Amino acid sequence: MSVFTAVLARDLRLALRQSADSLTVVAFFAIATVLFPFGVGPEASVLARIAGGVVWVTALLAALLSLDRIFTVDYEDGTLDQLVLTGAPLPVVVLAKVVAHWLTTGVPLIIISPVLAVTLHLPAAGYGPLMLALLLGTPTVSLVGAVGAALVLGTRRGGVLLSLLILPLYIPVLIFGTAAIEATVTGVSAGPMLTVLAGFMVLALTLSPWATAAALRQAVE
Template structure:
């Protein structure tokens, strides 16, 4: 547990010291959402109808921007090999790095989402469900993205490969996240959609760190 927290603190310090990834992710999220009213028009009914989809799709794309660097810096400076050789299971180390990634990218997206929902005229009934969907969905994006980042580690044009690998796996998060928000806005229960997202999150928490660890070992051989 101590090693887990050490890795989280280390990655958070590095992320806060550099700051570029978090700023880039949030800036992309905000600017892309702000552009939609200019592209599809200012009609309130139209913006309200597409608000859930716009927010979830944009958050999904924004979360991918820094994924290719999740393990890259450690790989380039050799510290990844040291992490593999430590007594702590590599899956635990990977889970810590993914948590740090979510805290610096997914959490800011979740905080920014309600503000942007106001811009898109989302009904107030959807705000709580939007936060719940983001709270469940963004960790899934980081966990699945960690597998992709490990698989393309050291590859040329890794960012392109990463997108091709993980975008299809992100589709369930998009479907059930948008479905939950739309259900809440329409006065129906969002619970089924959120329960499915919760199940996906539990499965990702159990499987993704170890799958990423196996891919990292393969990349280092």
């Protein structure tokens, strides 16, 4: 547990010192979302229809942009080698770093999402499920993304590669995330979709730290 809190505290401190990084991700989220009305026209009914999907897609892209931050710095300055060599339980380290990533990017995205949904005329009933779905979905996004971020360490063109590897794996989260919003707007309970999202999160929580640890181990070999 002490390893977990130590790594978490350290990553949070670093993120706080470079808070511009988190802000950039949030700004990207806002700008990308605002592009859609220009693309499809300002008609409220059209925007309301696609609002949930747009917020989810742009949130995924924003999270993707921030993923390389999880390990790249530690990989380049040798902290990662040390962590592996000292025999620290790597899945625990990974989990701590993912939690830090989620707190510094996922949470800001969730907080700003209702503001962006307003600009897209999301129906009133949709706000609760939007935030709940993001709350349950973004941890999965960070967890799955961490595997990809660890795999592309030390590659050329890592960022583009990462999106090719990870975006297909985000499709289930996207499907159930938008379905939860859509269900409530059309008057159906979002409960089942949110349950599935929670299930994805539990599954990612149990599998991703091990896969990420394996990827990190081969990266520093």
